[in-house]
Amino acid sequence: MKTxxxxxxxxxxxxxxxxxxxxAWMLFSVVxxxxxxxxxxxxxxxxxxxxxxxxxxxxxxxxxxxxLYGADIPVRIYAGANAGTFLFSFDxxxxxGILPAPMPKEYL
Numbered sequence: 001m002k003t004x005x006x007x008x009x010x011x012x013x014x015x016x017x018x019x020x021x022x023x024a025w026m027l028f029s030v031v032x033x034x035x036x037x038x039x040x041x042x043x044x045x046x047x048x049x050x051x052x053x054x055x056x057x058x059x060x061x062x063x064x065x066x067x068l069y070g071a072d073i074p075v076r077i078y079a080g081a082n083a084g085t086f087l088f089s090f091d092x093x094x095x096x097g098i099l100p101a102p103m104p105k106e107y108l
Contacts (some may be wrong), residue, residue: 009099023064026054031088041103042089044080
């Protein structure tokens with residue numbers, strides 16, 4: 001079995017994401033893997049990709065997305081280029097120094 005470790009900013013751990021419940025945390029972990037896990041500050045993710053990567057139903061995903069919209073997390077969520085997609089961006093938080101920039105794996 002192949003395993004990987006994803007490093008993400010400590011600043012996100014102290015956010016209130018833990019209070020949002022397991023569904024929102026599950027979505028947020030996909031967002032973290034697609035952004036910081038791939039050394040990026042933003043990622044476009046579709047509902048179908050969330051369905052494929054989690055055990056959540058579409059209704060649960062919608063509720064969890066609503067929780068993430070209102071959360072005290074330094075991520076911006078925009079409607080994506082296609083229907084049913086969302087753009088998650090840490091760009092402003094990185095630019096403002098709230099979060100560190102993602103680091104390539106060879107520097108970790």
